[in-house]
Amino acid sequence: MRCLAPYTERYIITRLLLAGLFALCFSVKAAEKTAESEEDSTPFNTPELVVADADPLVLGFVDARSKQNLNGTWNFLVDPMGVGAPGGFFGGWASTRTPVDEWQLLEYSYPTARQIRVPGDFNTQFEDVFFYRDRVWYQRVVDVVRKADTRYHLWLGGANFDATIFLNGNPIVRHQGGYVPFSIDVTDQLIEGANDLVVWVNNRLGTDTVPTERTDWWPYGGLARDVMLVETPSAYIVNAKFELDEDGKGLEGSVQTRGFNAGDRVNISIPELSVKTSAQVNEDGLATWQANAKPTLWHPDNPKLYEVSVTAGQDRIQDSIGFKTIETQGHQVLLNGQPIRFTGISTHEEPIGRDGVAYSEQDMRAIFAEAKALGANFVRLAHYPYSRHAAKVADEVGLLLWEEVPIYWNIAWENEETLAIARDQVARLVQRDWNRASVAVWSVANETPYSQARMTFLGQLIDDVRGMDDTRLVSAALLGAMNRELQGVILHLAAEGLVSDIPSEPEKAIFKAILDKAGDQAPEAGSGFAIVIEDPLGELVDMVSYNEYFGWYYSRGIAPQLGVSEKTVRQLILKFMPQMEMRSAFDKPMFISEFGAGAKSGKRGEGVWTEDYQAAVYRAQVAMLANSPQVQGMTPWILKDFRAMLRTLPGIQDYRNRKGIIDENGRHKLAYDVLKDFYNSDWAKP
Ligand code: GCB
Numbered sequence: 001m002r003c004l005a006p007y008t009e010r011y012i013i014t015r016l017l018l019a020g021l022f023a024l025c026f027s028v029k030a031a032e033k034t035a036e037s038e039e040d041s042t043p044f045n046t047p048e049l050v051v052a053d054a055d056p057l058v059l060g061f062v063d064a065r066s067k068q069n070l071n072g073t074w075n076f077l078v079d080p081m082g083v084g085a086p087g088g089f090f091g092g093w094a095s096t097r098t099p100v101d102e103w104q105l106l107e108y109s110y111p112t113a114r115q116i117r118v119p120g121d122f123n124t125q126f127e128d129v130f131f132y133r134d135r136v137w138y139q140r141v142v143d144v145v146r147k148a149d150t151r152y153h154l155w156l157g158g159a160n161f162d163a164t165i166f167l168n169g170n171p172i173v174r175h176q177g178g179y180v181p182f183s184i185d186v187t188d189q190l191i192e193g194a195n196d197l198v199v200w201v202n203n204r205l206g207t208d209t210v211p212t213e214r215t216d217w218w219p220y221g222g223l224a225r226d227v228m229l230v231e232t233p234s235a236y237i238v239n240a241k242f243e244l245d246e247d248g249k250g251l252e253g254s255v256q257t258r259g260f261n262a263g264d265r266v267n268i269s270i271p272e273l274s275v276k277t278s279a280q281v282n283e284d285g286l287a288t289w290q291a292n293a294k295p296t297l298w299h300p301d302n303p304k305l306y307e308v309s310v311t312a313g314q315d316r317i318q319d320s321i322g323f324k325t326i327e328t329q330g331h332q333v334l335l336n337g338q339p340i341r342f343t344g345i346s347t348h349e350e351p352i353g354r355d356g357v358a359y360s361e362q363d364m365r366a367i368f369a370e371a372k373a374l375g376a377n378f379v380r381l382a383h384y385p386y387s388r389h390a391a392k393v394a395d396e397v398g399l400l401l402w403e404e405v406p407i408y409w410n411i412a413w414e415n416e417e418t419l420a421i422a423r424d425q426v427a428r429l430v431q432r433d434w435n436r437a438s439v440a441v442w443s444v445a446n447e448t449p450y451s452q453a454r455m456t457f458l459g460q461l462i463d464d465v466r467g468m469d470d471t472r473l474v475s476a477a478l479l480g481a482m483n484r485e486l487q488g489v490i491l492h493l494a495a496e497g498l499v500s501d502i503p504s505e506p507e508k509a510i511f512k513a514i515l516d517k518a519g520d521q522a523p524e525a526g527s528g529f530a531i532v533i534e535d536p537l538g539e540l541v542d543m544v545s546y547n548e549y550f551g552w553y554y555s556r557g558i559a560p561q562l563g564v565s566e567k568t569v570r571q572l573i574l575k576f577m578p579q580m581e582m583r584s585a586f587d588k589p590m591f592i593s594e595f596g597a598g599a600k601s602g603k604r605g606e607g608v609w610t611e612d613y614q615a616a617v618y619r620a621q622v623a624m625l626a627n628s629p630q631v632q633g634m635t636p637w638i639l640k641d642f643r644a645m646l647r648t649l650p651g652i653q654d655y656r657n658r659k660g661i662i663d664e665n666g667r668h669k670l671a672y673d674v675l676k677d678f679y680n681s682d683w684a685k686p
Helices: 006-018 022-041 361-371 388-397 415-434 452-468 484-496 505-521 554-564 566-579 611-626 670-679
Strands: 067-069 072-078 114-118 135-144 150-156 162-167 170-176 182-185 194-203 227-233 236-244 248-260 264-272 275-280 286-292 306-312 313-322 326-329 332-335 341-345 379-380 401-406 440-446 473-478 529-535 543-547 579-584 589-592 631-634
Touching: 150 162, 150 170, 150 326, 170 182, 227 236, 236 306, 236 313, 248 264, 248 275, 248 306, 264 286, 275 286, 275 579, 313 388, 326 473, 332 631, 341 361, 341 401, 341 589, 361 388, 388 401, 388 415, 415 440, 415 452, 440 452, 452 473, 473 589, 484 505, 484 529, 484 554, 484 566, 543 579, 566 579, 579 589, 579 611, 611 670
Parallel strands: 341 379, 341 631, 379 401, 401 440, 440 473, 473 543, 529 579, 543 589, 589 631
Antiparallel strands: 067 227, 072 114, 072 135, 135 194, 150 182, 150 227, 162 170, 162 194, 236 248, 248 286, 264 275, 264 306, 306 313, 326 332
């Protein structure tokens, strides 16, 4: 019997005492740990495993490399009590063990476990884990016939949200944060023949994680993305970057290598542009190049891509890459030097017609086809990095993208580990997609309340993005409904109410009292007014993006405060919204990253949750935004009804957020046509 790890000691000691088997090694350790154990009420804490971090550099171009695809069927164990923790009383589930004979007690087993599909979340594969947020175990055998002069990289497209990987029983890497790719060189741990691969993954979120504990989307867990064993020569290309050069003469780029000597050459080729050049790698394995070329620029209406390749020693990578410029000038956004309005829609990474993660290229094609049919040229991939297929497909079909990291609502701004996870996500997302012409905007956050700590945290992420890629816009979806904004709305509501026949007489008396109190600040009905966004983060971003819910949440907040009915407030707000203007205090383009209202598909008539009310909100919204010259685009919330644990209302929500303009099966609601008509109007052509 070996000494077990201290975290399970109290439990183990109790069991062993009862059994009269108190071995010496436990008694010594128990004495040492008494004080600690008394404070610790959970006998099965996660042990402190000594594991490596994932490779800090993203292994690029994985689709073009030799590899063994590890998608498919894995064995799956659910571990709500955390008893599979390595070194634990129940044996530690880090490897496949089978009892030597019928006398050996083992309380877990992979060969007899149920089987799960990878990629994909676990929540929607088995009913009993739909709401599950905790530890699970994945296991499979990887058969390897080792090749000479080859390095093996275990690559995961994303494991939600905290994954520790064991190879042949040994812990090899831990990655926290989910959603982004990571890899580890396992050349030295792989054996010839059958390798036992186990991934221990936890989708529980906490106050210090990224994203944080509470999110308005399903925290789908598990090996949600592709898994592969990628092969490279021993000297290899890690990643490469292609872009237009700054003076407009042609192209430039960089190639990051490993295992070469300074002075070794890499070769870059883009046959259609007659680019054939080479560059030397420096001491850090980096080579930079420049070449004259005049590519046709990528545009949603003409998503031109070029075949590119890089060779270095025995290694070769290739891809299809487009080139575009995106910049701002005053209040405008310029795509390839021409003003553009973003006719957009927000999405979650959920397929149409099925619950769960949209993990495949086909899923993304279907989502983007729906966006295109709407007249969209832009999609906001909220609120976390999607699989690599998303930007690849968008490159092909011609959609501009907003890509985002899950810095959502109030996270642990002062926690250094939280910052480290966020920076890791930013770095991996940018390195993965910096060659995707479709990516127009990197977003570092969504709806984060103001504080100095938040400014410092997000300032760091913005610097990181700009340090890696200065060819896209940086933004963040800012939080609306600040008190000052709502004060203006209330005064106009009162002015409108006084001259309207919507309110009752007692309500009119309330409006009159409000206006009397405001004195000369009291506005005239129909006078129009502006909501001005002043969040200081506006200083740091290129485009000031703003989420607002006029016509939905705000009315709920205002009505009880004033003592008037919600119906009155809703009707009046929709009436005066077309006179409102959205503006920001910064000389930058503005973008409405969210607006919306919930509707149960097929529910018609009056009141909230009807398609009619949602469509009315959309009509008022687009009129308001058409009246806002600083606004250069929008991504209403949201294309499709999506799964959300926050949304419990029986009969209406049933754990779905109902703000989709199509329902979960793809049926269009009335608001869909309102938005489609707007995107076909002159507003879309600046
Ligand atoms: C928001 C959030 C989004 C929510 C949405 C809603 O502002 O950014 O994640 O799902 O509102 O429906 O409330």
